[in-house]
Amino acid sequence: MKTGQELARAQQDRWEQAYEGNPRLHGVEPSAAARWTARLFGAAGIDDVLELGAGHGRDALYLARQGFSVHATDFSESALDQLRLDAQRDGLDDRVTAVLHDVRDPLPPADGTVNAVYANLLMSMAFTRAELRSLVQEIRRVLRPGGLFVYSVWSTDDACYGRREDLGDGLCTRDGFAGRFFDEELVQELAAHWELGGADRYAEGPRQLLRVTQAKPA
Numbered sequence: 001m002k003t004g005q006e007l008a009r010a011q012q013d014r015w016e017q018a019y020e021g022n023p024r025l026h027g028v029e030p031s032a033a034a035r036w037t038a039r040l041f042g043a044a045g046i047d048d049v050l051e052l053g054a055g056h057g058r059d060a061l062y063l064a065r066q067g068f069s070v071h072a073t074d075f076s077e078s079a080l081d082q083l084r085l086d087a088q089r090d091g092l093d094d095r096v097t098a099v100l101h102d103v104r105d106p107l108p109p110a111d112g113t114v115n116a117v118y119a120n121l122l123m124s125m126a127f128t129r130a131e132l133r134s135l136v137q138e139i140r141r142v143l144r145p146g147g148l149f150v151y152s153v154w155s156t157d158d159a160c161y162g163r164r165e166d167l168g169d170g171l172c173t174r175d176g177f178a179g180r181f182f183d184e185e186l187v188q189e190l191a192a193h194w195e196l197g198g199a200d201r202y203a204e205g206p207r208q209l210l211r212v213t214q215a216k217p218a
C-alpha cells in the first residue's frame with residue numbers, strides 16, 4: 001500500500017489526468033446536494049460559500065447563479081481552469097473565485113471568518129480517518145460561530161461498497177481513484193464538537209449518498 005503522501009500525490013495526478021482528458025467530467029447540471037444546500041443557505045441568510053473539492057465547478061456555478069458568492073477550491077488546476085472559463089463565459093466571474101488548494105493543508109481563511117462551507121463528495125476522497133478529523137477541525141476553525149458545513153459522501157448502502165480493491169483504513173480504489181464510503185458511525189465521529197443538524201440518505205442516479213449538515217456551536 002502507498003504511504004499517505006504517495007497516495008495523495010497519485011490522487012492529485014489521477015484527478016488532473018481525468019479533468020484534462022474529460023472536460024466537464026461531472027456534467028453541467030448541479031448535484032442534488034447543491035440544490036438542497038442553496039435552499040438551506042438561502043433560508044439561513046447566508047450569501048457567501050467556501051466550496052472544497054469543487055472540481056470544474058458545476059455546483060459553484062449553480063450557487064453563483066442563485067446569487068451566492070462562491071470561493072471554490074480544488075487540487076486540480078485543470079478543473080479550476082474550466083471553472084474560471086465557464087464563470088467568465090456566463091458573466092459570473094465577479095461572484096466566483098477559483099483557487100488551487102489541497103485540503104490536507106491549512107485552509108487559507110482566518111479564524112471565524114467564513115459563513116458556510118460546502119463539499120460535494122470531497123470528504124469521500126482518499127483521506128485517512130485522521131486526515132478527515134483534521135479537515136473538519138480546520139473547517140470548524142474558519143467558520144464563524146453558528147456557521148454551517150454541508151457535505152455529501154458515498155454511503156455504505158451503495159451497491160459498490162465492499163466491491164472495490166481494499167486499501168486499508170476504510171479506503172478502497174477503482175480505476176486509480178481512491179475513496180471512502182461513510183457510515184453513520186463515521187458521521188458521528190466527525191460531528192464531535194459540532195451541532196449535527198442531520199445525516200440524510202438520498203439517491204442520485206445509481207449512487208446511494210449521505211448528506212450531512214453540521215453547525216459550529218454559537
Ligand SMILES: C[S@@+](CC[C@H](N)C(=O)[O-])C[C@H]1O[C@@H](n2cnc3c(N)ncnc32)[C@H](O)[C@@H]1O
Nearest residue numbers: 015026053054055074075076102103120121125
Ligand atoms: C468526485 S469529485 C467531485 C467534484 C465536485 N464537487 C462535483 O461534485 O462536481 C472530487 C473532487 O475532489 C478533489 N479533491 C480530491 N482530493 C482533494 C484534496 N486533497 N484537496 C482538494 N481537492 C481534492 C478532486 O480533484 C475532485 O475535483
